[in-house]
Structures are given as C-alpha cells and as structure tokens.
Amino acid sequence: MIGLSAVYALAGLVFAAFAVFSAMDRANGKRFGNAVFWGLVATSFLAGDRLGDVGNGVLVLALTLIAGLGLLGRGQPATTSPEQRQALAERFGNRLFVPALTLPLVVILGVLVLKPLQVGGQPLLDPKQATLISLALAAVVSVAVALLLLRQPPVSPLQEGRRLMDTVGWAALLPQMLAALGAVFALAHVGDLIGQLVTQWIPLDTRLAAVAVYCLGMAGFTMVMGNAFAAFPVLTAGIGLPILINRFGGDPAVVCSIGMLSGFCGTLMTPLAANFNLVPPALLELEDRYAVIKAQVPTALPLLIVNVVLMYVLAFR
Amino acid sequence: MLTLLGVAAVIVGFAVRLNPLLVVVLAAFTTGIFAGLSPIEVLAAFGKAFNENRYVSAAYLVLPMVGVLERAGLQERARALILRFQGVSAGPILVGYLGLRQITSALGLTSIAGQAQSVRPLVAPMAEAAAERDGPLDPGVRQSVRAYAAATDNVGLFFGEDIFIAIGSILLMVGFLAASGIVMDPIHLSLWAIPTAIAAFLIHGARLILFGRRLKGRAA
Numbered sequence: 001m002i003g004l005s006a007v008y009a010l011a012g013l014v015f016a017a018f019a020v021f022s023a024m025d026r027a028n029g030k031r032f033g034n035a036v037f038w039g040l041v042a043t044s045f046l047a048g049d050r051l052g053d054v055g056n057g058v059l060v061l062a063l064t065l066i067a068g069l070g071l072l073g074r075g076q077p078a079t080t081s082p083e084q085r086q087a088l089a090e091r092f093g094n095r096l097f098v099p100a101l102t103l104p105l106v107v108i109l110g111v112l113v114l115k116p117l118q119v120g121g122q123p124l125l126d127p128k129q130a131t132l133i134s135l136a137l138a139a140v141v142s143v144a145v146a147l148l149l150l151r152q153p154p155v156s157p158l159q160e161g162r163r164l165m166d167t168v169g170w171a172a173l174l175p176q177m178l179a180a181l182g183a184v185f186a187l188a189h190v191g192d193l194i195g196q197l198v199t200q201w202i203p204l205d206t207r208l209a210a211v212a213v214y215c216l217g218m219a220g221f222t223m224v225m226g227n228a229f230a231a232f233p234v235l236t237a238g239i240g241l242p243i244l245i246n247r248f249g250g251d252p253a254v255v256c257s258i259g260m261l262s263g264f265c266g267t268l269m270t271p272l273a274a275n276f277n278l279v280p281p282a283l284l285e286l287e288d289r290y291a292v293i294k295a296q297v298p299t300a301l302p303l304l305i306v307n308v309v310l311m312y313v314l315a316f317r
Numbered sequence: 318m319l320t321l322l323g324v325a326a327v328i329v330g331f332a333v334r335l336n337p338l339l340v341v342v343l344a345a346f347t348t349g350i351f352a353g354l355s356p357i358e359v360l361a362a363f364g365k366a367f368n369e370n371r372y373v374s375a376a377y378l379v380l381p382m383v384g385v386l387e388r389a390g391l392q393e394r395a396r397a398l399i400l401r402f403q404g405v406s407a408g409p410i411l412v413g414y415l416g417l418r419q420i421t422s423a424l425g426l427t428s429i430a431g432q433a434q435s436v437r438p439l440v441a442p443m444a445e446a447a448a449e450r451d452g453p454l455d456p457g458v459r460q461s462v463r464a465y466a467a468a469t470d471n472v473g474l475f476f477g478e479d480i481f482i483a484i485g486s487i488l489l490m491v492g493f494l495a496a497s498g499i500v501m502d503p504i505h506l507s508l509w510a511i512p513t514a515i516a517a518f519l520i521h522g523a524r525l526i527l528f529g530r531r532l533k534g535r536a537a
Binding site: 004007008010011041045048049051052053054055056058059060061063064067068079084085086087090092093094097103104107108111131132134135136138142143146147152157158159160161162163164165168171173174175176177178180181182184185187188189190193194224228229232233236237245253254256257258264267268271272274275276277278280281283284286287289291292294295296298299302303306307310314 | 476
C-alpha cells in the first residue's frame with residue numbers, strides 16, 4: 001500500500017535538492033541560511049519520525065530562529081528572461097497548457113480510479129490519504145510531461161521550484177506551525193475556556209440572539225484559532241446543541257452546516273489561516289502581507305449576516 | 318484563565334507584524350506554561366504536532382511543475398490567450414473562475430486548482446492582462462488585481478467544498494453529532510450548505526463585477 005511515507009520521502013528529496021542548490025547559489029548573499037532552512041525541512045520529511053518529539057521541537061526552534069533573525073535570503077537560479085519567455089510562449093502556443101491540465105487530470109484519475117483499486121486484497125493507495133498521494137503523483141507526472149513536451153533542462157524543475165519556494169520563504173512553514181499551535185491550544189483546553197466565557201456572559205434567551213451568538217461566535221472563534229474545525233466542537237457543544245437544537249428545536253443539519261460555514265467566513269478574515277491568507281500574498285509577490293485578507297473581508301462580513309438570517313429562517317421551519 | 322494569554326500573544330504578535338513563526342512559537346510556550354506544562358513538555362508537544370502535520374507542507378510538491386511552465390512562458394501564453402478575446406474583462410474572468418472553483422469543489426475536486434497551481438500561473442496573469450487592455454496598470458492596481466484573484470480562489474473553495482459529502486468538515490460534523498446521540502446522514506449537511514454557497518457566489522461575484530468596473534473607470 002502506498003501511503004503518506006512515500007509522499008514524505010519525495011518531498012524530503014525535493015527539499016534536499018533545494019538546500020543543495022541554495023548552498024551553491026552565489027547570487028544569494030544569505031545562501032547558507034536558505035540551505036540550512038530547506039535542509040531542516042528535508043530532514044523533517046525524511047527523518048521526522050526518528051527524531052523524537054523533543055528532537056522535532058528543536059528542529060522547529062531552529063527553523064524559527066533562522067526566519068526570525070532574517071537569515072533567509074532569496075535565491076536567484078538562472079531562469080529565462082521576459083523576452084525569452086515571450087518567444088517561448090509564441091513557439092509553444094497552447095501546448096503550454098497541457099502539463100498544467102495534466103495535474104488536475106491525474107488527481108481526478110487518482111481519486112476516482114486508483115483509490116478504489118485493490119492489489120492482493122490490499123488497497124493500492126491509503127484510502128485516507130488518497131487525495132494527497134494523487135496530488136504528489138500528479139506533480140511528478142506533470143513535470144515529466146512538461147520536460148518532454150517543452151524540452152526544458154532536466155534540472156529546471158528543481159531550480160525553478162527553488163525559485164518559487166524562496167519567493168514564499170518562511171511563510172511556507174506557517175500553516176504547519178499553526179496546525180502545531182492548534183495542538184498545544186487543545187492540550188491547554190483553550191477552546192473550552194473561550195466556550196465557557198461565551199456561554200457565561202452572553203444572553204441566549206431568544207432564538208435570534210442564540211442564532212446570532214452561535215454564528216458570530218463560530219466566525220470569531222475561527223479567527224482566533226485559525227480554523228473552523230477547532231471552533232466547531234467547542235461552540236456546538238456550548239451553544240448549538242444545548243440551546244439551538246435541544247431548547248429551541250432547531251434542525252441539527254441546518255444548525256451544524258450553516259454554523260460551520262459561518263466559521264469559514266472567519267477563516268477568510270484571519271492571518272492564522274496562513275495557507276489561504278498569508279502564503280498567497282508571498283506567492284504572488286504582494287507588498288502587503290494582509291492584501292488577500294483585505295480583499296476578502298467585504299465578502300466575509302455580509303455573508304456572515306446572510307448565514308445568521310439563513311439559519312434563523314431555515315432551522316426552525 | 319491565564320492560559321488565554323497565549324491567544325492574546327497571537328493577536329498582538331500579528332498586529333505588530335512580528336515574524337509570524339516567532340509569534341507562533343511564543344504563543345505555544347505562553348499557552349503551555351500557563352497551562353502548567355514544563356518548557357520541555359511544550360517543546361515536545363509542539364514538535365510532535367509539527368511532525369504529525371507534515372502533510373500540510375507536502376502540497377508544495379506542485380511548485381517544480383509551476384516553475385518549469387513559467388520558465389517556458391505559461392504566464393505569457395495565458396495573457397496572450399485573454400487578449401485574443403476582446404470582449405472579456407477582468408471582472409467576468411474572475412466570476413467565471415469563482416463559479417468553476419465552487420462547482421469542482423462541490424464535486425470533491427478541491428485539489429485540482431489552487432493558489433500555487435492555478436492562481437499564480439493562470440488566473441492572476443489572465444486577470445492582469447484583461448485589465449491592462451484598458452490602460453497600463455500601476456503597481457498598486459496590479460497588486461489589488463492579484464489579491465482579488467487569490468481571494469476568489471479561497472471563496473470558491475470554502476463555499477464549494479462543504480457541498481461534497483466526503484469532505485473533512487462534513488465528516489467532523491457527522492462524528493460530532495453521532496457522539497452526541499444524533500444520527501445524521503451526511504447528505505443533509507451537504508444540502509444545507511447550498512444556500513450559503515449561492516449567497517457567496519452572489520456577494521463575491523457582485524464585488525468582482527464592481528471591481529472590474531472600477532478598473533475600467535480608472536482608464537477612462
């Protein structure tokens with residue numbers, strides 16, 4: 001059975017290549033900072049399970065120090081100039097879209113065809129991780145298609161990948177770090193504490209007030225915790241289930257579904273949802289780290305009000 | 318109650334724009350220590366969770382493909398393609414992408430598009446090229462076109478994926494309700510995500526159209 005370990009081995013080798021090429025990149029004044037940073041990420045992927053919990057903690061501290069002390073630069077791998085790209089674009093035409101479309105096609109193929117496949121009574125792919133495994137497979141296949149179809153140098157995927165990875169920089173690790181912070185929050189029962197505060201101090205005696213507190217609470221709580229999954233059990237156990245469903249007789253499907261979506265409105269507004277809100281500005285080379293959040297808030301707030309209205313109308317038919 | 322100082326550390330740290338990795342580590346230690354753990358215990362808990370969440374960072378495996386295609390001129394080709402369709406402006410392009418992202422996510426195909434594999438190489442250059450037709454883009458406007466493109470991907474994903482019955486959030490709700498003694502068929506949870514999905518399309522779509530008009534007005 002192909003599981004996550006295969007994906008991690010591949011990612012580890014790719015990051016190791018980024019580290020080696022970083023060390024060789026004389027155009028980057030901080031090349032050794034980059035080499036150590038991506039090297040540590042490679043170590044985490046290749047040997048994370050053998051480092052032990054404290055070992056992994058030390059690895060995270062080292063990554064944080066490199067980023068926090070500004071030791072990370074931006075590599076300058078040799079790439080094509082804008083003029084060359086214009087010429088290549090004209091030469092290749094729509095063939096350029098083929099590898100870009102190969103990626104989603106292979107992902108679909110993986111999820112629909114490879115996932116149900118059994119080999120010797122065992123599933124071929126770990127069913128719980130089929131999408132990520134398919135994505136990794138699709139990344140490899142589409143790189144191969146690109147190299148063959150567009151006749152690019154064999155080393156270019158690693159060098160160009162490093163160029164983009166350096167563009168994202170330390171922000172690349174923020175989503176994983178925040179997931180780990182979520183685990184520490186859970187260990188310290190931060191969610192339960194906030195849930196108690198909300199239910200203790202805010203009046204929930206009318207149906208509308210309870211709906212509003214639940215929806216706005218899901219959004220606010222998601223903003224603080226960085227993801228709606230952490231907010232959902234706390235607020236649903238505190239307000240949704242005892243008050244909206246049991247006391248006022250709300251339809252549990254409506255309450256839960258729209259409650260979760262209210263949380264998603266919060267996700268649009270928080271820097272803690274880093275992979276959606278902070279990595280893209282880095283990837284798109286935006287000056288304002290919060291530009292994407294600012295573009296989302298005017299959608300998220302009206303949508304949150306719509307959710308309150310929808311839940312009030314639909315849950316108590 | 319002092320445990321909540323960790324949450325405060327996150328809010329303050331992000332507000333004063335400290336390096337976010339530092340903020341996260343400081344918040345973890347503040348939270349853990351006020352909750353009665355020793356520093357080593359916090360370090361171990363944090364390291365363990367970091368290791369268990371490596372799959373989050375494995376998604377960067379798509380970057381080599383994106384980089385090679387950029388090297389070979391994909392962004393330029395995407396721009397040229399848009400310029401050939403005279404009538405298509407930035408607003409409708411983004412609305413079209415919003416609809417496509419919502420529908421494919423609702424079918425469970427959340428990983429076929431994304432910030433790295435679609436927004437940077439295709440959607441943002443296309444929207445920029447369409448906006449450039451109305452006159453040169455100054456750097457600030459170019460950045461806001463890109464920010465809207467990224468926001469559109471997020472809105473499309475969030476308010477599409479919950480319609481698919483086997484997505485993580487639906488499974489979480491089913492599990493939570495089951496633990497509370499309520500047996501729930503996931504299909505009901507997905508169906509009740511549709512009204513919000515429609516509202517999200519209307520609200521964000523209207524904003525994109527207005528944004529497109531502002532881009533045009535800038536040239537006039």
